[in-house]
Amino acid sequence: MVLARLILLALLALAERPGAASAQAPGIPPASMAIPDSGFQAFLVEFEAATTDFLNGDARAWIANASHADDVSLFNPFGMIGKGWTQVGAMYAKGASRLSPRGAALAVEYLTIVVAGDQAYTIAIERSTFRPTAQDPRSAGLTRATDLFRREAGHWKLVHRHMDHLRPPE
Amino acid sequence: MTLVRFILACILAIGAAIGVDHFWVDRPTRVCSPGGVSADSSFREFLVEFEAGTNLFMNGDPALWMSNASPGGDVTLLSPIGHVARGLSQVEGRYTDAAKEFIPSNAKASFDYLAIGVDGNLAYTVIIQRATVRRVGQSEPVAAYTRATNIFRRERCEWRLVHRHMDHQKTPE
Numbered sequence: 001m002v003l004a005r006l007i008l009l010a011l012l013a014l015a016e017r018p019g020a021a022s023a024q025a026p027g028i029p030p031a032s033m034a035i036p037d038s039g040f041q042a043f044l045v046e047f048e049a050a051t052t053d054f055l056n057g058d059a060r061a062w063i064a065n066a067s068h069a070d071d072v073s074l075f076n077p078f079g080m081i082g083k084g085w086t087q088v089g090a091m092y093a094k095g096a097s098r099l100s101p102r103g104a105a106l107a108v109e110y111l112t113i114v115v116a117g118d119q120a121y122t123i124a125i126e127r128s129t130f131r132p133t134a135q136d137p138r139s140a141g142l143t144r145a146t147d148l149f150r151r152e153a154g155h156w157k158l159v160h161r162h163m164d165h166l167r168p169p170e
Numbered sequence: 171m172t173l174v175r176f177i178l179a180c181i182l183a184i185g186a187a188i189g190v191d192h193f194w195v196d197r198p199t200r201v202c203s204p205g206g207v208s209a210d211s212s213f214r215e216f217l218v219e220f221e222a223g224t225n226l227f228m229n230g231d232p233a234l235w236m237s238n239a240s241p242g243g244d245v246t247l248l249s250p251i252g253h254v255a256r257g258l259s260q261v262e263g264r265y266t267d268a269a270k271e272f273i274p275s276n277a278k279a280s281f282d283y284l285a286i287g288v289d290g291n292l293a294y295t296v297i298i299q300r301a302t303v304r305r306v307g308q309s310e311p312v313a314a315y316t317r318a319t320n321i322f323r324r325e326r327c328e329w330r331l332v333h334r335h336m337d338h339q340k341t342p343e
Contacts, residue, residue: 146319
């Protein structure tokens with residue numbers, strides 16, 4: 001029996017666990033490392049499209065991608081804080097309403113993408129161009145963003161977004 | 171890959187038959203918490219220590235902070251003064267440098283948690299952090315009002331910080 005268990009453990013150690021990351025730091029459980037997740041990767045494409053729509057003044061896809069739960073939160077790039085969907089949803093709607101629907105563009109550079117079970121997060125630098133309704137000239141945005149997602153009823157939803165403007169280090 | 175999965179399925183079936191009760195190291199309730207402590211309660215216990223590490227950090231001592239941080243190569247930091255650090259070397263360097271900017275002053279922060287999420291081996295906190303600190307080169311204590319998003323991972327049964335995003339705000343909005 002003992003031998004059987006030893007053989008089992010040895011085989012388990014050698015076997016590649018389906019979905020596990022290939023590069024892991026020593027001693028870190030596989031489940032907590034970045035896991036290639038095609039569903040989440042596909043969602044990110046959709047999420048980026050929704051972000052571009054948002055920059056063009058249309059928040060519908062953005063709001064559809066967001067969790068409407070009471071525990072959602074937002075740190076927006078202007079220092080404001082939202083807690084709970086009532087506040088956060090209103091902030092998203094107001095933010096998009098200040099942007100003109102003309103030729104916004106977005107490029108996202110991901111520093112990290114991690115999926116672990118029903119949670120995921122991304123850390124990114126976002127470069128964007130957009131036109132605020134209050135002014136005609138095109139504006140450029142360079143922001144740091146930490147986004148936390150949760151799978152709700154089989155769909156990935158944004159539960160927290162922390163944005164601030166990227167500036168030269170002090 | 172298919173063969174590996176098939177072998178794995180056979181092993182699981184045999185294991186169940188002979189009474190091997192756990193295979194994966196990422197089943198936290200069995201492996202990391204033999205006393206039956208849930209991931210959520212272990213994380214809340216860790217947060218007390220993490221707050222203590224934060225307070226020490228603001229007094230110039232990063233030792234506890236560093237021990238609460240992951241030594242993994244995938245760690246990241248978006249610092250409150252604009253740095254984007256990725257990887258252990260960069261991130262540790264930023265933490266060490268930042269702690270040197272504080273003068274011991276008995277600084278103690280208040281932590282207003284907007285959100286705490288724990289699921290398996292991943293957890294996060296969304297915090298407003300307020301403190302009065304003394305900095306090198308400044309004659310008077312200054313009030314620091316900070317927004318912070320922290321992401322943690324359980325490694326070898328211990329919670330560790332893997333990402334921190336901070337920004338200073340002059341006044342609460």
